[in-house]
Amino acid sequence: MSATTEHPKVFISYSWTSVEHEQFVMDLATSLRNHGVDAILDKWDLKPGQDKYVFMESMVVDTEVLKVLVLCDRKYQEKANNRAGGVGTESQIISQELYGKVKQTKFIPIVCEYDDDGQPCLPVFMKGLIYIDVSSEERYGEGLDQLLRLIYEQPFHQKPKLGGAPAFVSNGGTSYVRELGAAVRAIQDGKPNRHGLETLFVKGVLTELNKLYVTPDGNDYDEGVYQAITGTKGLRDQVAEYVEAVAAFSNDDPIAIGPFIKLMEGIGAHFGPPDTASSYYPGWVDFYAFFAQEALLIQTAALLRHERWKTLRRLVDTTYIVRGSQREMTTARFVAFDSHLESLEQHRNQRLKLNRVSVSADLLKERCSAEKTSFNELMEADVFLALKSLLVGHETSEGWISYWAPRTSVYAAHGNKHPVFLRASDETTRNGIYTAIGVRSGAELKAKLDSSETLLSNLNRVGGRSFGRFSFLEAINVDALTK
Structure with a gap:
């Protein structure tokens, strides 16, 4: 809406060229009034x-008149240039105001006709x-829309609002590489x-993460963990920008994600209690675990977006070197980066009485943006990693089978299928997915899914709570995928 009034006032300047043109002007003025614009026209208001000249001048200089619409046809052009008649006087007033004290944006030329030279x-x-331009029936509708947007100060292309200073300026470089x-x-x-520059970037991310880490302490230790995680938003967006560049410009080259694998191992080196700790404290690793989980989802989403199937295969089949619960370095599959964050899911959820199915899923959603990996893409990556984890069947040292829990799916609608799986009916896409997850056919995939009945039921539960709107098999479009 215009900043000046609910019904912005405009004055229409035109030439009495012909009966037809006068009717055209009346029709345009009527359309404006029907759309809430207080259009002033000599035929209605004089x-x-x-004194018609006083009337003209008062309309041109009146501060309540938001716009002066100058309807230009051959006759108006001729009279204005020759300073002839009422148009000549009116245009002289307008030209003086146009280049004088009034803003130029007050005077809007409306082209009703073209000359012989086009x-x-x-x-x-x-x-x-x-x-x-309202010079023809084809152009009239678009021209009227453009005029109304101009009058109401609602342009089609909205100028973005100013954001805050970059993280490296506002935070002294603590969360920006x-x-x-x-x-x-x-x-x-x-x-x-x-490769050398990527290695420097990875080292920079790890350095900034270490700066942001806060040692949990006290009964409200979850607050420190939560605030430390929120402080990594700038790093999260930088990682998203980096992996998008790798996925977009490296073709399907598995070697290209070597630096990212080093990033994941660098974060995983902080899993387990700190060297200085004498006893276990909940939430010690949650800061690093959350960022690792988010980074892997973002990388997976980028590779799915660009259909880098062989590169995806390396990402989920790599043996990662991470720190274990007893401070030793150990080997792990990608599911090691899907951790249950006790500080958020239990302590914070209960302390603040949030009653959330997954606080970490909420946080993942809040940190998403269309420009830096959308939440829908993150959910798709979550489902893909869950599917791959079913086929890995990795048994932990405690004797239970680990899997990737698609916690973002608490936001999925029932029957929701993600784009990459929707395209599974296409043979090329289906074969690409087979390559990424490491199966040779739909029959092989179906057999593995049939043998994972217990784990499949777990994928519809997060934090021990069922969320009935989500069906994992529907999400992966299982009928088309196992075709």
Whole structure:
């Protein structure tokens, strides 16, 4: 809505060219009034006994008149240029105001006709102004829409609001890695030094994570963990930008995610209690565990987006070196990065009486944006990793089978199928998914799913709670995928 009034006032300046043109002007003015614009027209508002020149001048300079619409046809152009008649006087007033004390944006040329050379019929004093075209039936509708948007100050292309200062400015560089730009440009340009720049970026992310880490303490220790995690939003977005560049510009080259694997292992090196700890304290590793989980989801989403099937295979089949619960370094599959975060899911959930199915799922959703991996893409990646985990069948040292829990699916609607699985009816896409998860056929996949009945039931539960709107088999479009 216009900042000035609920019914913005405009004055229409035109030439009495012909009966047809006068009717056209009346129709346009009527349309404006039907859309809430207080259109002032001499035929309606100039009464007998009034001085028409005084009326014209008052409309042009009146501060309550938001816009002066100058309807330009051949006759208006001619009279304005020759300073002839009422149009000449009116245009002289307008031109003085246009280049004087009134804002130029008050005067809007409305082109009603073109000359024999195909040029809009604009008077000389308006030649340089951006105009609105209503010269034909085909252009009238778009022109009227453009005019109404201009009057109500609601342009089609909205100027974005100013955001805050970049993290490296506002936070003294504590959550921003300066090497990102150079690494991304090297990836895009295929530079031979890209690997070195990517390694510097990975080291930078790990350094900044260590700076942001807060040792849990006290009965409300979850608050420190939560605030530390929220402080990594800038790093999260940088990782999203980095993995998008790798997925988009590296083709389907599994070697390309080598630096990302080092990033995951660097984060995993902090799993388990700190060296200085004498006894276990809940939440010690939750800060690193959450970021690792989020980073893997973002990388998976990027590779799915660009259908990098062989690269995805390496991501989920790699043996990662991470820290174990007894401080020793050990080997692990990708499911090691899907941790149950006690500080958030239990302590924070209960302490603040949040009654949430998954606090970490809420946090993952809040940190998403369309530009830096959307939440729908994150949910799709979550389901893909859960599918792969079913086929891995990794038994832990405690004797139970670990799997990836698609916790973001608490937000999924019943029967929700993700795009990559919706396309499973296409043979090329289906074979790509087989490549990524490591099966040779739909029959092999179906057999493995049939043998994972217990785990399948667990995938519809997060934190021991059932969320009935989600069906894992429907989410992966199982009928088409096992075709």
